[in-house]
Amino acid sequence: MTTQQQLPGAGSVTTPRPRRAPEEPDVLITRGGTQTVTLTGLIVKIVLLGIVGSLSVWAALPLISDHEWLWLSVLVVVTAAIFYIYLSRRRIAPKYLIPGTLFLLAFQVIPVLYTASTAFTNFGDGHRGSKQDAIVAIQTSSVRQVAGSTEYELSVATTGDPVTGKLVFLLLDPAGKGYEGDASGLHPLDPADFTVTGSRITAANGYTLLNLGQATVRSNDVTSFSVPTSDGAIRASGITHAYDGAASQLYNKACDCVTDQTNGHVWTADGGRGVFVDSSGQELPQGWKVNVGFKNLASVLTDKNIASHFLQTLAWNIAFALLSVLVTFALGLGVAMALNSARLRGKTVYRILLILPYAMPSFAMLLVWSDMFNADFGLINKLFGLSVDWLGGAWTARFSVILIQLWLGYPYMFLVSTGALQAIPGELSEAAKVDGAGVWNRFRRVTLPLLLVSLTPLLISSFAFNFNNFNAVQLTTQGGPFPPTDSTVGSTDLLITYTYRLAFGGSGAQYGFAAAISIYIFLIVGTISALSFRFTRKQEEVYK
Numbered sequence: 130m131t132t133q134q135q136l137p138g139a140g141s142v143t144t145p146r147p148r149r150a151p152e153e154p155d156v157l158i159t160r161g162g163t164q165t166v167t168l169t170g171l172i173v174k175i176v177l178l179g180i181v182g183s184l185s186v187w188a189a190l191p192l193i194s195d196h197e198w199l200w201l202s203v204l205v206v207v208t209a210a211i212f213y214i215y216l217s218r219r220r221i222a223p224k225y226l227i228p229g230t231l232f233l234l235a236f237q238v239i240p241v242l243y244t245a246s247t248a249f250t251n252f253g254d255g256h257r258g259s260k261q262d263a264i265v266a267i268q269t270s271s272v273r274q275v276a277g278s279t280e281y282e283l284s285v286a287t288t289g290d291p292v293t294g295k296l297v298f299l300l301l302d303p304a305g306k307g308y309e310g311d312a313s314g315l316h317p318l319d320p321a322d323f324t325v326t327g328s329r330i331t332a333a334n335g336y337t338l339l340n341l342g343q344a345t346v347r348s349n350d351v352t353s354f355s356v357p358t359s360d361g362a363i364r365a366s367g368i369t370h371a372y373d374g375a376a377s378q379l380y381n382k383a384c385d386c387v388t389d390q391t392n393g394h395v396w397t398a399d400g401g402r403g404v405f406v407d408s409s410g411q412e413l414p415q416g417w418k419v420n421v422g423f424k425n426l427a428s429v430l431t432d433k434n435i436a437s438h439f440l441q442t443l444a445w446n447i448a449f450a451l452l453s454v455l456v457t458f459a460l461g462l463g464v465a466m467a468l469n470s471a472r473l474r475g476k477t478v479y480r481i482l483l484i485l486p487y488a489m490p491s492f493a494m495l496l497v498w499s500d501m502f503n504a505d506f507g508l509i510n511k512l513f514g515l516s517v518d519w520l521g522g523a524w525t526a527r528f529s530v531i532l533i534q535l536w537l538g539y540p541y542m543f544l545v546s547t548g549a550l551q552a553i554p555g556e557l558s559e560a561a562k563v564d565g566a567g568v569w570n571r572f573r574r575v576t577l578p579l580l581l582v583s584l585t586p587l588l589i590s591s592f593a594f595n596f597n598n599f600n601a602v603q604l605t606t607q608g609g610p611f612p613p614t615d616s617t618v619g620s621t622d623l624l625i626t627y628t629y630r631l632a633f634g635g636s637g638a639q640y641g642f643a644a645a646i647s648i649y650i651f652l653i654v655g656t657i658s659a660l661s662f663r664f665t666r667k668q669e670e671v672y673k
Contacts, residue, residue: 174215181211207231248425248644254637256403256416263417264380267387267405269355269362270415272374279303279373282329283365285344285351286336292343296354298363299323299330299338300371309333310356310363329369344368378413387413425645438618438627439646443653445527446596446623453534453595454588460535461542462580466572469550480547487540495604498533502605523620526606530621534601541591549583550576585665592661593654597625624650 185208192201214220214227250256258266282301287294298310299318307318307330323333332338344351345368356363361376377390386397387405396405396413403419404412429439464483468476486494501508502519510516519529553576561571595601602608608619608626618627624646632643 178212178215181208244644244647247641248648249420249422250418250641251403251416251421251425252418252641252644253639255414256418256641258417260398260403260417263403263405263415264387265357266415267378267413268376268380269357269364271376271378271389272355272362272364273377274366274372274374278375280366281308281363281371281373283369283371284330284333285339285347285365285368286333287339288336291337291339292346294337296347296350297336298354298356298365298371299333299336300363301325301328301330307333309336312357315356315358315363341368421641425642426648428642429645429649439624439649442618442622442624442627445621449527449530449534449623450592450595450598452531453538453598453601454591456531456535457538457591458542458546458584458588460539461544462546464539464543465546465550466576469547483543484540486536487544491537492600492604494537495533495600498529498536499605502529520606521610523610526610526621530601530605533605534595534598537601538591538595545584545587546580549580552583553579582665585661589658589661589665593658596623596654596657597650598623599625599629602626603629 185204188204189201192204211227214223279302284299286297286299288297289295300308300310302308307320307323309316309318318333323330325331348368351365351368354365358373361374363371363373365371378387379390380387386395388395394407396407399406400419404416406412428435430436468479504510504518504521509519517525519525557575558571561575566574602621602623603626606621608622608630611619628643628646631639
């Protein structure tokens with residue numbers, strides 16, 4: 130392309146217009162400065178925003194079906210904000226802050242808030258769903274086949290994987306009508322949507338039918354599955370038949386109670402506890418989730434049995450965390466000082482050998498140490514000719530756990546102490562030596578204070594880590610040994626393992642109570658850490 134230019138004192142001449150190099154990016158001039166926009170960057174932005182939009186739609190569908198309008202509103206607002214910020218030519222700072230903020234909310238803030246809110250409920254086994262869910266569970270669990278019950282030919286199907294997918298009953302009644310039964314109830318099927326061979330449904334649109342072998346493998350799931358009806362439920366009788374049974378325990382809305390139809394026994398709803406209870410205090414096993422206020426938090430301190438367990442575990446927990454930090458720091462610092470000598474040869478080899486425990490997977494090493502302390506065939510007893518039941522006694526088990534922590538933790542302390550020692554000017558120690566200070570005094574008055582200035586934050590973080598060191602106990606002693614008459618809390622239990630047993634133990638999960646203990650753990654660790662950091666700041670001011 131050419132342009133006309135008028136030169137002074139001459140006629141117009143034709144000159145070529147300069148072309149921009151093909152690889153030169155577009156440059157937009159904005160109020161905040163220049164912003165470079167490349168084709169690659171534009172494509173990446175479109176793809177990423179497309180993914181965000183797709184994920185938002187995918188997340189919105191279950192929220193709509195569950196009528197979670199609050200969370201749906203949050204999803205819409207967040208998605209709109211992301212599109213507004215990243216489609217705008219301005220808002221440079223938010224474009225970098227939004228990803229980190231969203232990840233912080235998703236993986237830190239929301240889980241903490243959810244845990245805290247759970248602590249104020251009775252959420253746990255028998256109290257997981259709503260009151261209506263509890264009523265359905267009570268009625269369906271009491272279903273019995275009675276005279277005149279409708280019988281169906283059963284085909285077990287699923288909408289997902291045959292092994293793990295959600296089960297669906299495809300039923301054919303004596304009149305040849307087809308039905309689909311799931312947890313929401315019984316629904317008729319259009320004759321054009323299923324195929325009958327013999328007396329059973331053998332194909333249905335949208336469903337994967339389980340063959341006899343697959344259904345047999347999931348026989349427990351098939352037997353426990355039920356399709357709720359108005360006065361009972363449809364349950365399987367074997368793999369190929371089902372019946373419409375009547376519930377012996379029915380809910381009466383007028384009295385807000387459950388009545389046993391066989392003997393007239395009545396359980397009345399207790400909204401404060403989320404259970405149906407009779408006049409003698411007997412509760413039905415199925416309850417519902419309710420808000421219990423500060424009951425869980427208060428019971429930790431006011432219930433005698435719970436409080437004694439909690440305080441006993443807390444005392445050992447603090448001792449375990451302190452000892453773990455002190456013994457590992459003492460050994461790590463001692464080894465670091467020994468290898469810090471200028472006259473020592475082969476320091477690289479020694480350092481590699483000493484940090485080997487730090488390089489090994491801790492969970493594997495914990496299991497190995499647990500076997501080494503075995504009373505019958507453990508290496509410790511065989512090596513020293515002992516017959517000590519290390520993990521069977523309260524104090525020997527605690528000693529074993531601390532010893533394992535020493536082996537696993539000293540390499541870390543060795544590494545950080547080595548770095549801190551090398552940062553201390555040698556002139557300070559030499560000056561103290563000239564003034565007549567001995568080795569111990571030089572260490573106590575010069576080296577150690579300077580080390581603590583830089584290492585105290587690491588020691589505090591190590592204390593917080595060991596306070597919640599779940600693997601160290603669970604993979605070695607499982608919290609034991611336990612008293613013969615009480616399997617609730619063991620001699621080596623930390624608060625975190627005690628909480629885990631409450632939440633996932635065999636006696637029934639108590640998520641609300643476990644969440645309450647988690648709040649106490651957070652407050653204890655936070656308080657100790659805050660006081661420690663305050664002490665650290667004062668220490669830094671002294672040695673500045």
